[in-house]
Amino acid sequence: MGNKYINQLNEQYLDVMKTIHDNSLEVGVPIIKDEGLDLLLAIINLKKPLTILEVGTAVGFSAIMMALNSNACIDTIERNKIMYQKALENVNLLNLNERITVYYGDAVTLELNNLKKEYDLIFIDAAKAQNQVFFEKYSPLLKDDGVIITDNILFHGYVERYYNKDLMEDVSKDLRALARKIDRFNQWLKNNKEYESHFLDIGDGMAISTKKMR
Ligand code: SAH
Ligand code: MG
Secondary structure (H helix, E strand, O other), rough: OOOOHHHHHOOOOHHHHHHHHHHHHHOOOOOOHHHHHHHHHHHHHHHHHOOEEEOOOOOHHHHHHHHOOOOOOOEEEOOOOOHHHHHHHHHHHOOOOOOEEEEOOOOOOOOOHHHHEEEOOOOEEOHHHHHHHHHHHHHHHEEEEEEEEEEEOOHHHHHHHHHHHOHHHOOOOHHHHHHHHHHHHHHHOOOOOOOEEEEEEEOOOOOEEOOOOO
16 A cells, blocks of 8 residues: 555656556556655666666566656566566557567576676566576676665565564465575675665565675
8 A cells, every 4th residue: 555645745657557557456466566666766767777677577567667767778577478468568558669678588597698788777576586596697787886676575574574583374385485585685685795785665675786886
């Protein structure tokens, strides 16, 4: 739900984006939370990226919102065929084909030479258990002054509960395992020597990472 007062202050979506947003939530596509989106767009307005890489397109909601709020060319990767096709449709609908390229494939194995050599911003929002794999694979494509944003680092509160050794008896084994993996990634990122990260309780939890310059 989020904070209604804050929501009305923030810029509202185009009608067509509101439709994509609401339809996605209705059928359970895990698109970025409104508060997370506002943070992402604020960073985009500050950073003015010209190249963006997104891992995890789903139906293209976040990619399109980033495109509408920047002049960036966006490469985005999706492994689910139905999602991929829906994303292409939505990108077409908004006439953003020239600026958004959707790659159909697994981001774990995708050949890097399909992509650009350097990105101003990388948004990691795919399979949460593989955050570290994505970070290690794609961070070499980040410009020195670039930023990496990782979504869902709190995963509906399960990561904090796991960390606090909550018994989580109401939670399935799979979800517990996922919470453990996300916590491992967060701790790894915290101790990463090359990147400085800020971990925020916004949306479903987001980490903002930049290369250490000091
Ligand atoms: N960024 C989107 C939401 C992405 S949801 C938005 O906010 O609008 C996560 C998506 O990542 C799902 O569609 C899932 O199919 C995709 N995904 C998960 N693991 C992946 C992988 N290894 N490679 C490519 N896509 C992946
Ligand atoms: Mg997400």
